[in-house]
Each structure stands twice: as structure tokens, then as C-alpha cells.
């Protein structure tokens with residue numbers, strides 16, 4: 001399967017990236033810039049139960065968010081060839097776009113421009129923009145190469161029936177769900193013809209996107225887990241629940257169009273839902289070691305954020321929005337385009353509002 005070769009690709013890239021970046025981080029002085037100020041809000045003992053509540057509630061809400069687009073599969077109005085399906089996808093793409101522009105990129109700018117970092121390299125050169133740009137180029141590279149390898153394999157007949165097999169299995173599931181086999185099957189060939197060349201790309205997109213989102217999800221969990229400020233934690237938990245639910249809807253929309261089998265879908269859902277709780281737990285475990293304002297944390301997290309911002313922005317614009325809006329379905333109808341743009345604005349706007357908190 002080429003998806004496995006893609007998923008092999010990505011960790012290797014990340015390892016290379018991190019191994020390049022860590023020497024820079026080590027060269028910085030280790031002393032902390034500013035420790036957390038101690039005031040009446042700081043209460044470690046009372047923060048722990050709040051964090052446990054956070055872990056469970058965020059787990060549940062992310063699960064709901066990411067599954068929401070997936071269960072819509074059983075609603076007849078949301079078949080892949082219906083208009084509403086395109087609108088849902090555009091809403092999801094808007095969320096991803098805002099995650100990149102409004103959450104991850106500004107975070108990275110804040111971190112790499114922080115006063116806690118040395119003036120010499122960090123304030124003299126816009127590292128965030130540079131890394132985000134490189135990351136967009138690398139994403140394009142992975143995208144195009146993985147897609148060409150995948151399509152070549154499919155053509156060469158290594159597993160020629162895999163696609164069809166999945167699609168048909170999905171169909172039968174659908175047919176059982178709405179009780180009209182003949183009805184759905186008539187669409188099948190037409191849909192398949194149009195999307196057969198697109199499916200490998202959708203799968204690459206879903207995989208890479210999950211990776212880009214996960215970085216932000218772990219980081220926000222980490223900062224919640226490491227904080228002992230009970231005044232801010234309470235508000236943060238509510239914001240993060242919405243945050244993860246929204247982001248889950250964005251990701252769920254992309255997993256939906258990748259048409260994975262149940263197990264793979266379940267793995268992706270599970271992986272996404274556990275990242276923020278994992279980040280919180282990690283933050284709690286490292287709360288003595290991890291300081292948000294230490295130069296090392298700022299540089300590593302800042303650079304990771306920058307690369308994930310480039311990835312998310314590229315994916316949202318090129319693979320999700322442009323692919324849909326320039327595709328035959330939306331090109332055929334201005335009216336549908338206008339509805340879709342409204343969905344994009346709604347998704348991006350909702351996620352932008354959440355940027356106020358996390």
C-alpha cells in the first residue's frame with residue numbers, strides 16, 4: 001500500500017527536521033527566562049483534578065467532533081455526489097485554513113520573537129516565515145511524489161483491486177443503511193470514474209493533515225498540563241473542548257473523503273482524539289522540567305509550529321479549497337460556489353473566534 005509508504009516518509013522527514021533543529025536549541029543557554037509568577041491563582045493541588053476533568057472532557061468532545069462528519073455518511077442527503085457533501089467539505093477546509101493562519105502561525109511568531117530568546121539570530125531574521133515557507137515546499141514535494149508513486153503502483157497492478165474493493169464495500173454498507181441498493185449503485189460508477197484519480201490524493205491529504213494538526217493539539221495540551229494557574233485553567237478547558245471539536249470536524253471532513261476502511265478510520269479518529277489529552281498528561285508529568293518560556297521549549301515548539309503552519313496553509317488552500325472550487329462540480333454552478341464560500345467563511349470564522357483562547 002502506498003499509504004504506508006507515505007506514512008513511512010513522514011516520520012523520517014520529521015526525525016531529520018528535529019535532528020537538524022536540536023543542535024540549535026542546545027546551543028542556547030538553558031536558564032529560564034521567566035518562571036511562572038506565583039500568585040493566589042497558583043495552586044498545584046487543586047489544578048490536578050481540573051486537569052483530569054480536562055483530559056476526559058477533551059477526549060469526548062474531540063471524539064464527537066471528528067466522528068460528526070463521518071456519521072453523516074449514513075444520511076442520504078450527504079452522499080458524495082450531493083451538493084451538501086461539497087458544502088460540508090468546504091466548511092471543514094475553512095476550519096483547517098483558520099487553524100493554520102489564526103492559531104499555529106501566530107503562535108510560532110510569538111514564540112520565536114519572544115524576549116526570552118537571544119537577540120542575535122532570533123530577532124534578526126523572520127524564522128517563522130522562513131520555516132513555514134520551506135514546510136509548504138516540502139509538503140508540495142511529499143504531496144506530488146507520494147501521489148505519483150501511489151498512482152503508478154495502482155496502474156502497475158500491484159494492488160489494482162484495492163480501490164474498487166474499498167469503494168464497493170463502502171457502497172454495500174451505504175446500501176444497507178438507506179435500504180436502496182439499486183439507487184446508490186447507479187451512482188457508483190459515475191462517482192468512481194470522477195474520483196478514482198483523486199482518491200490517492202485525498203488519502204495523502206488526510207494523512208499529512210492529521211500530522212499537521214497533531215502538532216498544535218499536543219502543544220496546547222502541553223501548556224495546559226504544565227500550568228498550575230487554576231484561574232486560567234477553567235476557562236481554557238472549555239475553550240479547548242470547542243477547539244478540538246471544531247478541529248475534529250475539519251479533520252473528519254477530510255478523513256471522510258479519503259474513504260478509508262473502518263479500521264484505518266478508527267485509528268485516525270483515535271489518534272486525533274488522544275493527542276490533546278496526551279499533551280496534558282505529558283505536561284503534568286514534565287511540569288517540573290517543562291517551562292513554557294525556556295529558550296529550548298520556545299525554539300523547538302516555535303519551529304514545529306512554523307512547519308505545521310506552512311503545511312496546514314498549503315493543504316487547506318491547494319489540496320482542499322482549490323481542488324474543490326476548481327473541480328468540475330463547483331465549476332458547473334455559481335450558486336453552489338456561493339453557498340460553499342459561505343461555508344468556508346463560517347468554518348474559518350468559527351475557528352478564528354477560538355483563536356482568542358487557544
Ligand SMILES: [Zn+2]
Nearest residue numbers: 103243355358
Ligand atoms: Zn488553536
